[in-house]
């Protein structure tokens with residue numbers, strides 16, 4: 001490994017430095033600093049109102065922090081617009097799915113892949129060689145992505161006819177179509193039944209194995225404890241602990257914050 005590679009390896013995919021976000025006189029995030037190492041699955045957890053969604057809003061450009069900095073692979077992205085940030089490789093999959101319900105699974109994925117395509121309107125109207133080649137490439141990519149999501153049998157089903165769990169998978173598929181380097185998942189297991197949660201967990205693992213850095217906000221502690229390489233805990237906007245799943249489960253301040261929730265018994 002050369003010195004540039006060694007240096008790159010050490011630059012975190014995402015880094016928050018002293019991020020504070022005040023909203024209407026309330027400090028929703030209070031001087032939070034943490035790093036998400038490249039290629040890892042990191043969960044951001046905390047009781048209701050701890051500041052997780054606000055942190056996501058700051059990271060993805062939906063809110064400009066009152067103070068502090070956000071860095072993506074060492075580049076300062078603080079205050080950039082969400083579209084600029086996603087163009088740099090940080091993509092957020094929303095809690096509510098953003099799928100086109102009147103289109104099929106394949107049409108949804110192809111539309112999302114086209115947003116990343118290079119051909120313009122003129123090339124598509126003229127059906128140039130470049131356009132036809134790109135179209136064939138996108139079809140192949142859509143096929144592979146739909147298989148990755150486990151939705152091959154549903155490729156021609158209207159999104160509105162998918163089960164809730166399948167719709168959530170498609171929502172993540174749309175985010176993956178943007179070819180993220182860092183993927184922010186917002187409560188992916190919310191509303192899923194146990195077998196759907198299991199399928200989702202496996203998919204998040206495979207996304208991580210594919211080299212995408214994953215930051216996850218999730219209330220399902222079994223899921224968090226079983227797939228995270230690293231966990232960051234917020235309480236009342238403050239970072240109270242970071243560590244491995246077992247360190248977090250045994251951290252007295254985390255146990256206090258989650259009193260009665262059974263976090264210390266969540267499976268690892």
Ligand SMILES: Nc1ncnc2c1ncn2[C@@H]1O[C@H](COP(=O)(O)OP(=O)(O)OP(=O)(O)O)[C@@H](O)[C@H]1O
Nearest residue numbers: 023024026028046047048049050051052053054055
């Ligand atoms: N737009 C807003 N206006 C006023 N207060 C807000 C706003 N957004 C967040 N807050 C407050 O900031 C604090 C942190 O909220 P946030 O939604 O970030 O927490 P959370 O950890 O995501 O909670 P949950 O797990 O319930 O989704 C809360 O006290 C919340 O009421």
